[in-house]
Amino acid sequence: MKRIWITSIVMLFALPQIGLPDARAQSAKTLVDQAAGAMGGMAALRAIKNQVIESEGKQFDSSSTPRPLGPTREISTFRYTLTRDLTQPRLKLDWNGRNSARNENVRFIEVIDGNVGHIQEGDPKTAKQGRLHPGRLATRMREEKRAAANLILLASKQKSVHRLADAEVNGVKHPVVSFKDSGDEFRIYLDAKTRLPALVDILEDDPLEGDSSYLLRYGDWRKADGVLAPFSLRYELNGKPLQEEQLKLVSHNAALGADTFVVPESARSQKTDVTPIASQWILRRVAGNVGYQDFGRPPSVEWNRLADGVHKLQGVGHATIVVEMRDHLVAIEGPLYEERTAPVVKSIKERYPNKPVRYIVPTHHHLDHAGGIRAFMAAGATVVTPFSAQGFYSRVARAPHTRRPDSLEKSRRAVTIEAFGGGPRVLTDGTRRVEIYPMPTSHAEDLVVIYLPGEKILIEADHISPRNGEVRSAPLVKEFVNALDRLNLDVGTIVGIHGDSATLQAARAATQGGK
Numbered sequence: 001m002k003r004i005w006i007t008s009i010v011m012l013f014a015l016p017q018i019g020l021p022d023a024r025a026q027s028a029k030t031l032v033d034q035a036a037g038a039m040g041g042m043a044a045l046r047a048i049k050n051q052v053i054e055s056e057g058k059q060f061d062s063s064s065t066p067r068p069l070g071p072t073r074e075i076s077t078f079r080y081t082l083t084r085d086l087t088q089p090r091l092k093l094d095w096n097g098r099n100s101a102r103n104e105n106v107r108f109i110e111v112i113d114g115n116v117g118h119i120q121e122g123d124p125k126t127a128k129q130g131r132l133h134p135g136r137l138a139t140r141m142r143e144e145k146r147a148a149a150n151l152i153l154l155a156s157k158q159k160s161v162h163r164l165a166d167a168e169v170n171g172v173k174h175p176v177v178s179f180k181d182s183g184d185e186f187r188i189y190l191d192a193k194t195r196l197p198a199l200v201d202i203l204e205d206d207p208l209e210g211d212s213s214y215l216l217r218y219g220d221w222r223k224a225d226g227v228l229a230p231f232s233l234r235y236e237l238n239g240k241p242l243q244e245e246q247l248k249l250v251s252h253n254a255a256l257g258a259d260t261f262v263v264p265e266s267a268r269s270q271k272t273d274v275t276p277i278a279s280q281w282i283l284r285r286v287a288g289n290v291g292y293q294d295f296g297r298p299p300s301v302e303w304n305r306l307a308d309g310v311h312k313l314q315g316v317g318h319a320t321i322v323v324e325m326r327d328h329l330v331a332i333e334g335p336l337y338e339e340r341t342a343p344v345v346k347s348i349k350e351r352y353p354n355k356p357v358r359y360i361v362p363t364h365h366h367l368d369h370a371g372g373i374r375a376f377m378a379a380g381a382t383v384v385t386p387f388s389a390q391g392f393y394s395r396v397a398r399a400p401h402t403r404r405p406d407s408l409e410k411s412r413r414a415v416t417i418e419a420f421g422g423g424p425r426v427l428t429d430g431t432r433r434v435e436i437y438p439m440p441t442s443h444a445e446d447l448v449v450i451y452l453p454g455e456k457i458l459i460e461a462d463h464i465s466p467r468n469g470e471v472r473s474a475p476l477v478k479e480f481v482n483a484l485d486r487l488n489l490d491v492g493t494i495v496g497i498h499g500d501s502a503t504l505q506a507a508r509a510a511t512q513g514g515k
């Protein structure tokens with residue numbers, strides 16, 4: 001059977017030619033006009049010059065969960081004011097959030113004017129300012145197209161708009177219209193009775209999940225200045241929630257200050273080497289209050305020697321570690337996404353043309369740590385992982401990536417996953433040993449640490465993350481050091497996938513902080 005495009009929706013096969021229901025005979029244009037009519041009429045939609053929205057809600061993470069494929073968890077709450085121009089691609093987003101997972105406030109103001117934007121992050125008095133990441137801008141502006149009034153206006157202008165087979169949402173049949181814009185296909189599902197948009201879906205790429213349904217559900221339609229607007233919004237990735245919000249206010253054609261959409265000259269003149277790729281991945285990273293800045297940027301691969309035959313391939317935030325064995329290599333971590341890890345794999349092949357990467361050992365399943373693993377799978381590396389993550393990596397290996405084909409999609413290579421448990425998995429060539437210890441923590445149940453007894457090196461992710469040889473005191477450090485003590489290893493240096501290296505003593509000292 002063909003892959004189902006949208007997991008939460010059952011697509012109906014095309015209806016037979018004879019006995020078409022009336023609704024099926026309607027053209028896409030009629031349906032778009034009916035949607036506009038339901039919202040207050042095309043003329044009323046066209047008369048909206050700007051919209052001010054106040055909203056509040058929650059964000060969720062379905063990837064960086066403790067258990068691989070475990071339940072989605074709430075990570076933040078937020079409220080925002082959004083001012084959008086419907087006549088030009090301009091907006092101002094004033095965001096106030098609280099990331100409960102990291103115990104941090106999230107405050108930023110984005111202003112976008114065309115293809116350049118400005119961001120102010122942190123408390124306005126002491127905020128960091130700069131040019132808005134072009135990928136974040138592209139993603140935001142693509143979301144603008146899904147703002148209900150914009151969506152219907154855009155659909156009404158699109159030559160590519162056409163009708164698809166009706167589809168069921170929650171057991172109810174919906175007419176569906178589709179159009180393409182800037183490389184994305186927007187599928188709009190209309191309520192069969194009211195003709196209001198029920199949801200809009202985009203087929204997106206995700207490094208781990210592959211071809212993904214990135215869906216926005218509209219609900220709670222209410223009248224705002226003579227036009228119906230959805231006051232409930234829910235974003236989902238492959239059926240799992242990313243963001244739920246309830247609008248508090250929608251107002252149209254407000255008198256805006258002349259400086260509302262002004263991007264300062266300092267931001268306009270700031271150079272960038274980022275390709276503007278729209279991706280839900282960026283918004284998920286923003287929701288997590290973690291980095292995304294390398295997305296769309298040419299990767300830098302820097303080789304740093306840790307010991308004889310042990311190298312760290314440093315990126316900006318994440319690294320891969322390569323251990324040279326007699327006739328093969330062991331790689332630890334395939335982070336982020338294809339665009340980061342494929343160049344790492346290429347660089348490894350150039351340096352060791354006669355030694356294949358036989359094993360890839362991910363530290364844990366979180367999206368930024370495992371997102372590039374398919375590049376190693378495509379190179380023929382066997383994934384070594386605890387039993388708890390076996391199902392997860394089989395899914396990653398099988399996920400179709402037709403939207404943005406990656407190296408595994410192109411190579412169509414069969415992937416071997418070697419799961420283990422009941423103690424460490426030891427990889428050896430008779431001389432060097434690479435010992436992989438399962439070390440479940442509250443951060444990740446499938447966490448492993450990698451120990452090189454010959455070099456007394458311990459490789460870890462997300463718990464120690466040393467900076468300039470120092471370890472910041474945090475509850476996770478204490479949990480990690482306690483778990484490490486139980487393994488009773490003779491550790492000289494702790495090497496972080498994030499940051500640099502530190503001694504075990506430095507990590508131990510950070511547990512004395514009383515936190």
Ligand SMILES: [Zn+2]
Binds near residue numbers: 064443
């Ligand atoms: Zn993690």
